[in-house]
Amino acid sequence: MTPNPRPRLAPHLAGLGTTIFAEMSALATATGSINLGQGFPDTDGPRVVAEAAARAVLEGRGNQYPPGVGIPELRQAIAAHQQAHYGIALDPGTQVLVTAGATEAIAAAVLALVAIGDEVIALEPYYDSYAATIAMARGTRVPVTLRAPDFALDVDALRAAVTARTRVILLNTPHNPTGAVLSRADLATIAEIAVQHDLVVISDEVYEHLTFDGAEHVPIATLPGMADRTVTIGSAGKTFSFTGWKVGWVTGSPELVAAVRTTKQFLTYVSAGPFQYAVAEALALPPAVYTDLRDRLQSQRDLLCAGLADLGFEVYVPRGTYFATTDVRPLGWEDGMDFCRALPQRCGVVAIPHQVFYDNVDVGRPLVRWAFCKQPEVLSDALARLRDGRLAR
Numbered sequence: 001m002t003p004n005p006r007p008r009l010a011p012h013l014a015g016l017g018t019t020i021f022a023e024m025s026a027l028a029t030a031t032g033s034i035n036l037g038q039g040f041p042d043t044d045g046p047r048v049v050a051e052a053a054a055r056a057v058l059e060g061r062g063n064q065y066p067p068g069v070g071i072p073e074l075r076q077a078i079a080a081h082q083q084a085h086y087g088i089a090l091d092p093g094t095q096v097l098v099t100a101g102a103t104e105a106i107a108a109a110v111l112a113l114v115a116i117g118d119e120v121i122a123l124e125p126y127y128d129s130y131a132a133t134i135a136m137a138r139g140t141r142v143p144v145t146l147r148a149p150d151f152a153l154d155v156d157a158l159r160a161a162v163t164a165r166t167r168v169i170l171l172n173t174p175h176n177p178t179g180a181v182l183s184r185a186d187l188a189t190i191a192e193i194a195v196q197h198d199l200v201v202i203s204d205e206v207y208e209h210l211t212f213d214g215a216e217h218v219p220i221a222t223l224p225g226m227a228d229r230t231v232t233i234g235s236a237g238k239t240f241s242f243t244g245w246k247v248g249w250v251t252g253s254p255e256l257v258a259a260v261r262t263t264k265q266f267l268t269y270v271s272a273g274p275f276q277y278a279v280a281e282a283l284a285l286p287p288a289v290y291t292d293l294r295d296r297l298q299s300q301r302d303l304l305c306a307g308l309a310d311l312g313f314e315v316y317v318p319r320g321t322y323f324a325t326t327d328v329r330p331l332g333w334e335d336g337m338d339f340c341r342a343l344p345q346r347c348g349v350v351a352i353p354h355q356v357f358y359d360n361v362d363v364g365r366p367l368v369r370w371a372f373c374k375q376p377e378v379l380s381d382a383l384a385r386l387r388d389g390r391l392a393r
């Protein structure tokens with residue numbers, strides 16, 4: 001036996017471990033807990049969209065490799081969506097790329113645009129795949145921290161984070177896990193910085209239709225000087241409540257889309273053939289589909305946030321996404337990870353500790369994220385369990 005076996009995982013990937021979502025969903029299953037951790041709806045999207053997928057399979061559309069860039073019908077539908085909602089004009093032939101969910105779009109974009117040692121500015125707390133893909137590209141992550149209570153962008157911190165090695169700003173709005181929606185003014189500042197320093201912005205907009213209280217989602221690609229330096233990312237998973245289908249997309253200038261296509265073709269080449277037909281149909285549905293989903297989510301948000309506040313948490317009510325953030329200190333806890341690891345045993349509920357999304361771990365230590373993309377009775381049951389369990393430290 002070798003005394004010190006050589007680690008098989010490449011050193012630059014050490015530390016990535018298992019995603020918090022896998023860990024916490026497994027814990028939910030093992031303990032029979034209500035899973036308010038991983039962000040997936042417990043109700044499927046519109047039946048007509050599911051039927052469109054079933055029809056595509058049965059009619060033999062997309063059962064064999066679709067085109068590498070995505071089927072033309074879906075690329076046209078994505079272009080039409082960007083035009084209808086944001087006035088963005090795109091050539092479906094050169095400016096739209098279909099991906100295996102937003103996850104592949106993020107990975108393909110980062111791997112295409114970031115070289116060894118390049119710096120990528122990301123808003124912290126950040127979605128876990130950002131750190132992982134920057135590590136895969138051997139880039140350097142530079143966090144700009146969003147802080148409670150409103151998780152607004154610190155524009156001075158952003159300016160200070162730019163160096164001669166900065167290549168990319170990786171944005172996410174509406175923002176997971178904080179639920180913040182970047183304002184037009186903040187986006188204008190980011191755009192100005194990107195133009196000044198000749199940076200590319202990768203803008204993850206998977207929650208574009210999930211904003212509340214009338215909050216406006218502004219794609220940064222619509223701001224002056226940004227059309228040719230923004231890679232915009234969307235996903236049918238969030239917009240239509242089919243997270244398992246993994247149909248995402250990238251839009252941008254022909255040059256940027258071609259760059260992302262270069263890496264994407266060697267990651268999956270293609271995926272989800274029949275689902276691409278279904279998503280093309282879904283994107284053509286009237287906007288009531290999004291607004292109904294959004295309105296239902298907003299009332300689920302209100303139910304969960306009010307319940308958590310009643311239980312004594314400090315609650316930061318989100319303006320978008322599937323997620324609400326709380327501070328657990330009013331209940332006597334210091335560390336959200338300890339809280340989340342104990343919660344299934346104590347109360348039969350699973351949530352996600354923020355701290356795994358930070359480089360500045362201390363900022364996120366007392367924060368915990370709760371998903372409200374669940375049926376009202378499930379949320380009420382979870383709140384009852386929290387009330388009846390041993391919630392306080």
Ligand code: PMP
Binds near residue numbers: 104172176204247
């Ligand atoms: N970006 C963000 C901010 C997300 O929250 C998620 C997952 N929910 C993704 C990307 C991944 O999306 P997809 O499931 O389409 O890969």
Ligand code: GLN
Binds near residue numbers: 021022037038040176
């Ligand atoms: N985006 C989902 C979330 O934030 C998780 C998706 C995943 O498990 N990769 O909960």
